[in-house]
Amino acid sequence: MEIKKRERPAFNRDIAAAMKKHYSHTRSRTPLAHTLMSSNPLIEVAYAAGIQPAFPENYACVCAARHASPTYCAKAEAHHYTQDLCSYCRNNLGYTYSGDEAPVNGGIGDPDLLLMTSSACSHYFKWWDTLREIHQKPLVFVNTPRVMDPSNRPDFYVDFARREIQAAIGEIETILNISIPQHKLSHAVYQSDKTVAYWQKLLELQKCIPAPLGLSDLSNALFVLIVLAGTEEGANLMEKVYHETAQRAAEGKGILDLKEEKHRLLWLNIPFWYNLKILGYFENRGCTFPMSDYCQYIWGVTRMDSKDPLEGLARKSLEGELNTSLDDHIDLLIRDIQAYHIDGVIAHSNRSCRVLSVGLLDAANIIREELNIPVLILDGDHADERVYSEAETMMRIDTFLEMLG
Amino acid sequence: MQSALEKMAYAVQNAPAVLQNIKAETSKPIIGYFFPVFPAEILYAAGIHPVQLYPRLEEPITLADDHLQTYLCAYVRAQWDQILKGKHAYLDGAIIPRSCEAVTFLYQTWKRHNPFDFIDYLNIPWKNSANTIWFFTKELQRVKNNLESFIHKEITSNALADAIVLYNQNRSLLKKACGLRNARNPIFSGRDIFNMVMSGFVLDKKEHTQMMTELLSQVEETAAPTTPEPPLVRLLLSGGCVLDTRLLDIITTAGAMVAIDDFNNGARSFQPIVDEGKDPMESLARAYATVPCGFNTAIRDRFSFMADAISKHAVDGVLFAVNRNCETEKFDYPILDGKIRTRFNIPTMLIETDYLCAMGPLQTRIEAFIEMIGGKDI
Numbered sequence: 001m002e003i004k005k006r007e008r009p010a011f012n013r014d015i016a017a018a019m020k021k022h023y024s025h026t027r028s029r030t031p032l033a034h035t036l037m038s039s040n041p042l043i044e045v046a047y048a049a050g051i052q053p054a055f056p057e058n059y060a061c062v063c064a065a066r067h068a069s070p071t072y073c074a075k076a077e078a079h080h081y082t083q084d085l086c087s088y089c090r091n092n093l094g095y096t097y098s099g100d101e102a103p104v105n106g107g108i109g110d111p112d113l114l115l116m117t118s119s120a121c122s123h124y125f126k127w128w129d130t131l132r133e134i135h136q137k138p139l140v141f142v143n144t145p146r147v148m149d150p151s152n153r154p155d156f157y158v159d160f161a162r163r164e165i166q167a168a169i170g171e172i173e174t175i176l177n178i179s180i181p182q183h184k185l186s187h188a189v190y191q192s193d194k195t196v197a198y199w200q201k202l203l204e205l206q207k208c209i210p211a212p213l214g215l216s217d218l219s220n221a222l223f224v225l226i227v228l229a230g231t232e233e234g235a236n237l238m239e240k241v242y243h244e245t246a247q248r249a250a251e252g253k254g255i256l257d258l259k260e261e262k263h264r265l266l267w268l269n270i271p272f273w274y275n276l277k278i279l280g281y282f283e284n285r286g287c288t289f290p291m292s293d294y295c296q297y298i299w300g301v302t303r304m305d306s307k308d309p310l311e312g313l314a315r316k317s318l319e320g321e322l323n324t325s326l327d328d329h330i331d332l333l334i335r336d337i338q339a340y341h342i343d344g345v346i347a348h349s350n351r352s353c354r355v356l357s358v359g360l361l362d363a364a365n366i367i368r369e370e371l372n373i374p375v376l377i378l379d380g381d382h383a384d385e386r387v388y389s390e391a392e393t394m395m396r397i398d399t400f401l402e403m404l405g
Numbered sequence: 406m407q408s409a410l411e412k413m414a415y416a417v418q419n420a421p422a423v424l425q426n427i428k429a430e431t432s433k434p435i436i437g438y439f440f441p442v443f444p445a446e447i448l449y450a451a452g453i454h455p456v457q458l459y460p461r462l463e464e465p466i467t468l469a470d471d472h473l474q475t476y477l478c479a480y481v482r483a484q485w486d487q488i489l490k491g492k493h494a495y496l497d498g499a500i501i502p503r504s505c506e507a508v509t510f511l512y513q514t515w516k517r518h519n520p521f522d523f524i525d526y527l528n529i530p531w532k533n534s535a536n537t538i539w540f541f542t543k544e545l546q547r548v549k550n551n552l553e554s555f556i557h558k559e560i561t562s563n564a565l566a567d568a569i570v571l572y573n574q575n576r577s578l579l580k581k582a583c584g585l586r587n588a589r590n591p592i593f594s595g596r597d598i599f600n601m602v603m604s605g606f607v608l609d610k611k612e613h614t615q616m617m618t619e620l621l622s623q624v625e626e627t628a629a630p631t632t633p634e635p636p637l638v639r640l641l642l643s644g645g646c647v648l649d650t651r652l653l654d655i656i657t658t659a660g661a662m663v664a665i666d667d668f669n670n671g672a673r674s675f676q677p678i679v680d681e682g683k684d685p686m687e688s689l690a691r692a693y694a695t696v697p698c699g700f701n702t703a704i705r706d707r708f709s710f711m712a713d714a715i716s717k718h719a720v721d722g723v724l725f726a727v728n729r730n731c732e733t734e735k736f737d738y739p740i741l742d743g744k745i746r747t748r749f750n751i752p753t754m755l756i757e758t759d760y761l762c763a764m765g766p767l768q769t770r771i772e773a774f775i776e777m778i779g780g781k782d783i
Contacts, residue, residue, distance in 0.1 A: 145528035
């Protein structure tokens with residue numbers, strides 16, 4: 001696959017540097033907590049407490065992009081974690097068991113404690129529980145409920161999440177023998193909210209024609225939105241990402257120029273992290289991805305008031321794509337397909353992500369029927385490239401693009 | 406005794422017809438639910454006939470393929486397939502708990518296609534604390550309110566209290582029947598226990614309790630059978646659920662017995678004993694928060710449950726029978742397996758089961774496993 005070199009936004013270099021620094025911190029700073037990414041209120045709490053968070057999910061993406069995941073997944077499978085399990089988890093367990101002396105990005109350190117919420121995938125409870133067994137470190141668990149019908153969310157869900165976060169703060173303080181001052185939590189929530197505000201404005205810019213950013217640029221910026229949530233560094237970096245993108249939009253500068261951008265596509269589900277160059281292939285064929293549900297709806301959806309940080313964090317834990325109804329999700333997709341001038345959809349049926357894949361076939365059918373927009377479903381996996389067929393995928397993409405014209 | 410067991414077996418084998426009949430005779434609405442984490446006492450107190458949903462092992466999955474990918478649990482796909490094909494026409498609705506990913510998000514698909522009049526979900530706690538019990542009580546109250554709107558009737562505290570007593574009695578009887586498997590040559594086979602438990606998900610709870618009472622009183626009057634030689638190998642069977650009774654037959658034929666199980670449609674389902682005479686909703690929340698299903702239970706608590714079962718039931722080996730694509734069970738298996746081997750020094754084996762799977766290869770492995778432990782010479 002020959003991919004034409006295109007000039008990417010300069011902020012990608014800043015994000016790469018921030019990522020390098022983050023991974024360095026996960027090896028050098030203590031206390032270190034392994035925590036998860038989706039709708040997780042404990043990220044801000046960790047930064048407020050002076051805990052360095054590390055994100056095994058993010059590390060799995062990095063390993064996949066460097067083609068290290070198959071080795072780690074195979075290692076986990078040797079410890080009887082079968083291929084039915086999410087490849088993020090297998091990547092992490094394989095990495096943990098491997099004792100790799102030269103891991104990708106230098107690796108992440110062993111945790112001093114584990115922080116988890118049940119706002120992400122259900123099996124993450126099993127994942128973090130497994131990590132507790134392996135590392136024999138304390139697990140602080142915020143047991144937030146799944147919101148299945150956001151428009152009718154009972155008030156007691158927020159009360160409960162708030163109590164859970166409050167209890168988790170108490171547990172962290174006891175475990176580490178520290179105190180987390182209110183002003184530090186407010187500061188973290190303020191920075192996190194500022195990051196989200198710029199992120200939401202950034203997504204709006206993607207409605208411009210041509211799209212100022214590609215999906216790989218947006219995916220990079222997700223690192224800032226999630227991993228650095230609650231830090232001044234994250235807020236400042238996202239501000240920078242936004243301003244550069246706004247400048248590009250004002251100048252009519254896109255990943256493809258106006259004449260080149262023939263089709264604007266929507267990517268559903270998580271990208272193939274081991275084959276991001278496929279996005280370049282689409283660009284070669286005149287297609288951009290101004291939006292994806294992965295970037296648009298899962299994270300960065302909750303605005304928080306730093307005057308009541310617990311309230312904001314509680315709502316954060318109950319919002320995002322994993323806490324929605326299929327009907328609301330489809331309504332949102334239909335709205336944004338029109339707003340972002342989308343004329344085709346690539347839906348990744350991701351065997352490792354059941355959360356985003358159950359309902360995908362229904363969504364695809366509804367988009368076809370209600371908007372008369374073609375949808376291509378690609379089978380794959382977000383990190384384990386062993387179950388990905390390049391030849392079959394490319395053949396299906398080529399056929400899809402020919403049909404698009 | 407045979408008569409009660411035969412009735413239970415009939416109810417399991419002909420569940421749709423039996424349920425259709427119950428509906429015709431009682432005019433009660435019927436609501437299905439997944440997994441033993443939902444307190445069916447609430448439905449019973451409402452005058453609704455509860456049924457714990459499991460697919461029937463009958464035909465290939467076809468219609469569900471339009472909605473659910475093949476890498477999802479085949480039992481969930483089969484259940485949805487049979488719903489779409491009208492095989493559960495007796496249902497008036499369903500309650501879907503937050504559990505594994507496939508079932509949790511089936512709620513969305515179910516709601517969108519809305520095959521019945523009532524649909525609700527239930528968040529269950531994954532840890533046991535004052536806060537999670539507070540939440541679970543409120544969550545159960547929310548579902549109760551929705552049910553009351555559905556049937557246009559209040560579910561009274563008295564009705565709940567009566568249902569709690571009845572369900573406690575039923576679970577105690579099932580525990581007692583299971584305890585009889587501790588005899589050297591037990592009177593009930595693995596298939597008998599399966600039919601007792603599964604028929605309890607189908608039949609009216611009062612009727613089922615009467616059947617169990619009669620069955621157990623008859624057992625007390627029956628002389629124990631002579632002891633076979635060599636003695637049976639005693640297994641703990643663990644996994645999400647076992648629906649294919651061919652597996653139980655293979656174990657029996659190979660000279661072993663299921664001394665105790667760790668299944669959603671087995672021993673897990675009759676664990677909770679609900680406090681009587683206290684606030685019914687809170688008591689239900691407290692009790693059901695302890696049901697040791699894989700998706701809501703930490704490994705250390707699952708191990709505690711299994712270790713207790715291994716000790717109490719003098720288990721010789723553990724057979725993990727886990728469904729393909731069951732993330733929950735497969736996640737716990739490696740550490741549970743290691744803990745069991747370390748603590749008890751007994752052999753274990755993992756087999757992968759599936760909806761309508763070929764039993765030949767599994768039979769060979771199970772026979773070898775049992776032979777290794779010391780079963781009869783195959």
